[in-house]
Amino acid sequence: MSVRPAGAGRTDNGRASDRRSRRPDPGTRSGPPRNRRRLTSDRLAPYILVAPAVLIIVAFRLWPLALGINFSFTGDLDRDGQPVGLANYIELFRDPLFQIALRNVGLLVLLLPVAVAIPGALATFIFLRVPGHRFYRSVYFFPAVLSPVIAGAIFNLLLAYNGPLNRLIGTVGLGPIDWLGDPKLAMFTVVGVHIWATFGMALVIFLAGFATLDHALLDAARVDGASLPQVIWHVILPGLSRTIQFVVVTTMIGLLTSMFALLYVMTSGGPGGATYLPEYYIWVQMGQMNRPALASAASTVLFFIMLVVGLVQVAILRRAGRED
Known part of the structure; x- marks a missing residue:
């Protein structure tokens, strides 16, 4: 009885399969060092x-924010x-002026749709190429290049008790209105001036958003006989959902943090603190x-107000966009 040596009778296919089984898996770390270094560099790139951007944000944004929050205690x-401890926050919320400032923040949130709708509507008319749209584009943007101090000084003259606007409405039999001296009107007046002075930037953003719309959808809507309101509601607004989200958030931030100059020039927080906002309150306490x-405590409260309001607005707009 003969005994076959080990391996005798294996075919070439068997030896090839053994060599393939002993070949290292390209996905393992046993590959060449050069490939491992390339893979590591690709992951780290x-x-x-x-x-650098993260370091700048941490050094000039997050770290000062953390110091400010810590300083508020x-x-x-x-x-x-x-x-x-919480003594500053307790005093803050007991201060009548800060309570007025918080109520005015609520008023700004209610007026936000108006501040967004005005540049949105004007951008829509420019996009539809109404006669003179190039001229209107320049005129609408012009207030954005004015300093808030200059804008406030101009409207102080226009809205004075004996100013041009009251003389104009007096010609139709209406009595003079104390635009800046009436506690019930002063805040609306300042917000109106702020919207007039800043909506040019939102207008430019909306026009950039219109450039991304699918013109085939607009043409199809016109061919199907859709009216202008239907085109705006069913085609333009869904197509501008992300642009609207951006404008809403940036406009809200501007209302909360960019009205100091107008408040200082036009009302100085008056009458009776009626036009106080958190940023003006912060300046009074600090300066x-x-x-x-x-x-610092007021600044921390303002930061969290902006954060919560922004997140709520984005969530609402995203849900509305999904429903559309």
Whole structure:
């Protein structure tokens, strides 16, 4: 009885399969060092490119924000630098002026749709190429290049009790209106001037959004006999959903953080604190009352208000976009 040596009788296919089974898996780490170095560099490249921007944000945004929040838990005046817990926040919410400022924030949230609808409507008419649309585009953007101080000074003259606007409405039998001296009207007046002075930038953003619309959909809607309101509601608004989200958030931030100059020039927070906003309150506490810790607490409250309002607005607009 003969015994076959081991491996005798294997075919070439068997030896080839053995060699394939002993071949290293290209997905394992046992590949050449050069390939491993290339794979590592490819994985690290995005982080290296993003690192400078992240460092700038951390150094000039997040770190100062953290310091400001921490500073809001320290004392002012005779308790300068001493930990006081929530004492600043308790004093803040008990202050009648800050309560007025918070109520005015609620008013700004209610007026936000108007501040967004005005540039949106004007951009729509320009996009539809109404006669003179090039001229209107320049005129609408012109207030955006004016300094808020100049805009406030101009409207102080126009809206004075004996100013041109009251003389004009007096010609139709209406009495003079104290636009800036009436506590019930002053805030609406300042917000109106702010919208007039800043809607040019939102107009440009809307026009950029119109450039991304699918013109085939617009042409199809016109061929199907859709009216202008139907085209706006069913074609333009869904196509501009992301643009509208951006304009809503940036406009809200502008209302909360960019009205100081107008408030200072037109009303100085009056009459009776009726036009106080958190940013004006922060300046008063820091610049006039020398209470930086209380101002830091107000700044922290303003930050969280902006964060919550922005997130709620984006969530609502996204849900509306999905429903459309």
